[in-house]
Every structure is written in C-alpha cells, then in structure tokens.
Amino acid sequence: MKIMKKLLAVALMLVLVLGVMAGCSSGNDEKTNDDGTQQKETLVMATNAQFPPYEYYDGDKIVGIDAEVAALIAEKLGMELEIADIEFDSIVPGVQQGKYDMGMAGMTVNDERLEQVNFTTSYAKGVQVVIVKEDSDIKTIDDLTGKKIGAQQGTTGAIYAAEDYGEENVTTYASGNLAVEGLKTGKVDCVIIDNEPAKAYVSENEGLKILETEYANEDYAIAIAKDNTELMDKVNTALEELIANGELQKIVDKYITSEE
Ligand code: ARG
Numbered sequence: 001m002k003i004m005k006k007l008l009a010v011a012l013m014l015v016l017v018l019g020v021m022a023g024c025s026s027g028n029d030e031k032t033n034d035d036g037t038q039q040k041e042t043l044v045m046a047t048n049a050q051f052p053p054y055e056y057y058d059g060d061k062i063v064g065i066d067a068e069v070a071a072l073i074a075e076k077l078g079m080e081l082e083i084a085d086i087e088f089d090s091i092v093p094g095v096q097q098g099k100y101d102m103g104m105a106g107m108t109v110n111d112e113r114l115e116q117v118n119f120t121t122s123y124a125k126g127v128q129v130v131i132v133k134e135d136s137d138i139k140t141i142d143d144l145t146g147k148k149i150g151a152q153q154g155t156t157g158a159i160y161a162a163e164d165y166g167e168e169n170v171t172t173y174a175s176g177n178l179a180v181e182g183l184k185t186g187k188v189d190c191v192i193i194d195n196e197p198a199k200a201y202v203s204e205n206e207g208l209k210i211l212e213t214e215y216a217n218e219d220y221a222i223a224i225a226k227d228n229t230e231l232m233d234k235v236n237t238a239l240e241e242l243i244a245n246g247e248l249q250k251i252v253d254k255y256i257t258s259e260e
Contacts, residue, residue, distance in 0.1 A: 043079040045070045046100035048088035050175040052200040053255035054106035054220075055083075066104045068251045069123065069242065076238040087174065089154025092116050095223050101231060103223035106194060108156045110218075118226050120236050122219035123248060127195040128157050130211040131183060131202060138190055141213045150179040150188035157192035160216055180205060196256060 033039050047066060049055040055064040062083050074081035084100055091103040096116045108126055109119045132138045138147060144165055151158035153172035161170045171188050173179040179191045180201045192215060193201075202208045222239070224232045242248040 040078060040080040042082045043070075043074045043077060044082045044084060044101045046084045046086055046091045046094050046103045047105040048091065048175070049083075049085040050177050051106050051194075051197050053196055055104075065124070065251055065255050066106065068254075069239075069248055070102075070104055072242055072247060072251075073235055073238045076241065077234055087154075088152060092223055095225055098225055098228075101224070101228070102235065106197070106220050107223060108218040109221045110156060110159075112159075113223065116226075117223040118232055119221035119223055120232065121239055121243070122221045123239060123243065124220040124252070126218045126220050127214050128160065128192055128216040128218070129195045129198050130213075130215055131180065131191040131193065131198050131208055132189070132211060133183065134207050134209050136189065138211070140211060141215060144190065147189040148187070150182045150191040151193065152176045152179055155193070156216070156218060157194070161192050176201065180208070183208070 045066075047055045047062070049057055049062045049064075051064075053064050054066045055062055057063070062085060067083060070083070071081050086094065088105060091100070091105055091107065092113050093116070094100045095103040103117070106124070106126060107113075109122065113119070130138070130141065130144070138144060147165070147169065149161045149165060149170045151161055151170060151172055152175055158170060158172050171179075171182060173182060176191070176193050176197050179188070179193065182188045183191050184205060184207075190211075191198075191201075195210070195214075198210050202210055222235060224235065239248075
C-alpha cells in the first residue's frame, strides 16, 4: 500500500514536470507536442487577398507573389506560414498591435505607415495607374480634376487621390474589385490602383483600359512591429537571400509576364 502511494506520487510528479516542460519549450522555433512530434512555430502574415498577382484566391487557397515569397521566408526561418486575409487598412494596426507577425500585401512604404511599423528591404516596385472605361473622356492624368475617383480604402492610391483632387471626389471601396465594379456601373469615372492588379482587372473585365501616364512610383515591403527587431532581422536576412539568389525573381516571373 505504501509503495503504491509512493509510485502514485512519483507518477504525479512526472506528469507535472512534463507538463511544465511542454509549457516552457517555446522560444525555440520548434515545439514538442504532447505526442513527442515536433511542431513548427507559426509565422502569421496578414494580407488582403484581392490583389492579383500579389495575393488572390485560387479556389480556397491564397496564392500569388507575396504568398509564395512568404512561404519561402517561413521555410528559411523553420516556421509554418499562416495567412490571415483581412481588410487592407487593418493590416498596419494589426501588425503594430502584435496580432500578426508581419503584413505583406503589395504594401507601399510611406511616411505615415513608418510611424506605426517598420518595413523590411523592399522586394518590388509598384506604380499607381488610372483605369478608365475605353470610351472615357479622361485621356491623361490632367483630366482627373473634378472627376469621381474610386480606390481601395486605406491604399496609397486613395491617399494621393484625396490629396491631389480633394477628398470629396474620392470614393473608397473595401477592395480593388469593388472599385472596378463602381467604375463599370458608372459610380466613379476612374480607379486609381497599382499597375499589376490594374492589368489583371482590365483583362478580366471588358471595356476598360489603363491610362498611359503613370500616377506615382513606389516600393513594396513587408511591415513588422517596431519592437520585433528579432523577426525583422531574420526576415530581412531571408528576403535578401531570396533576392540575391534569384528565387524571388523566379516567383515574380511566374506571375508577371513582362511585355515588350
Ligand atoms: N500599394 C498600395 C498600398 O500600399 C495598395 C496595396 C493594396 N494591397 C492589397 N493587398 N489589397 O497602399
């Protein structure tokens, strides 16, 4: 009987110790599950997946340049990538508050965002362009004054348009898709958006074209919380490797066929 009690006590201790060990094993990139298998830590990327070819749905899977580059970064970090598809203008605050590890969404580096988060090395260039109906009387950027402009809320396109043409002339939409719908149904006269998604939208919808004059040039980078310098260093190292060894370009070439 005494022996039984002792054994029970030892067994209980063991369970306790194991439990504590399991709880303390984070901090490493790999965690041990209760069954002894290794579990990778997750790298949570916030995006807004209506932005082809950077992020969009193929069935129920989020694909695109950002999704693929992020997967390679996670692999280099020995982490499991998880993608959260949220409103574009919730990405920077969400990263700032630590809800997500990083924000990757064809996101332009600008001063306003730099007050809230840090950005990695830039991995792509963006150009803001103007989509109009084929028969539009808007021929160049100079014809935009007094026109109704559509853009995705919180994007640089929407910010510049409000600065240059007045907030009262800008209608913002939850996605670029919806802004293009607004153009098709005549609610706005044009849409200001990044060139690659613009090309995708124009090829998917009849009767639209992109103005030849470019509206603004910008750099895309990954947003990371200011206090998360450890992750910033790791992601920058991984990203710079992918740029240097041509793997990033390979992904870009898969999604963007350069004309000319
Ligand atoms: N480059 C623009 C910006 O940073 C638009 C990005 C929109 N991205 C998206 N995934 N919807 O404001």
